Amino acid sequence: MAERKLARLFDVRRVIGGLFVVYGVIVTLIGLLDGPSDLEKAQGVRINLWMGLGMLVLGLLMLLWLRLNPPKEPAVKEADRED
Secondary structure, rough: HHHHHHHHHHOHHHHHHHEEEEHHHHHHHHOOOOOOHHHHHOOOOOOOHHHHHHHHHHHHHHHHHHHOOOOOOOOHHHOOOOO
């Protein structure tokens, strides 16, 4: 049981998904608060908003993938058991 929790804790999908969600929230908020000068630089496109939403979607998809397909419990050899 502990091996499964440890394998799940260090799954790359959790780390990447979590980081993309956090950064996506930050960039989305920046995109919502863009001023007129920022919009002028980007030729009227709210690039921070769109990139933030894209990052949020990617991060949530990674976390959903982890939830739907959890890592397998590592096989333990008989010599490694402490029973």
